[in-house]
Amino acid sequence: MPIMGEKKYECPLCNKGFTTEKYRDVHVNGHNGEKENQCKMCKATFLSKSHLTEHMKFHNKLSKKFLCSECGKRFIKNDYLVNHMRRHRGEKPFKCKYCGKGK
Known part of the structure; x- marks a missing residue:
């Protein structure tokens, strides 16, 4: 039975x-220089149109409508x-079940 999130598809060029x-094949195309989706603002290139679309949200200030009242940083999602x-409050809600260290 496969383990959830197991990375069993390996890139033959970089391992x-x-x-x-599918993710492996998109990655391999990147080795071949096939990054056809370029950001018009910063010239970054992406293997897929969906990755470019997601990247553009970070450039689009209108999409960053969630404002931190502490430091003024903006976010695209609540x-x-x-x-x-949580960082401003010093909260670390995710704890290791073995050692108890928080993140």
Whole structure:
């Protein structure tokens, strides 16, 4: 039975592991210089149009509508703001079940 998140598809060029054959194939295309999706603002390139679309959200200030009242940093999702606010409060809600160390 496969383990959830197991990286059993390996890049033949750099040995990096991937959870799906599709992700591995997209990665291999990157080695071949096939990054056809370029950001018009910063010239970064991406293997897929969906990665470029996600990247563009970080450039688009209108999409960053969630504002931190402590430091003024903006976020594209409320969940990102909620996680960010934990830092201001010093919260570490995720603890290792073995050693108890928080993150």
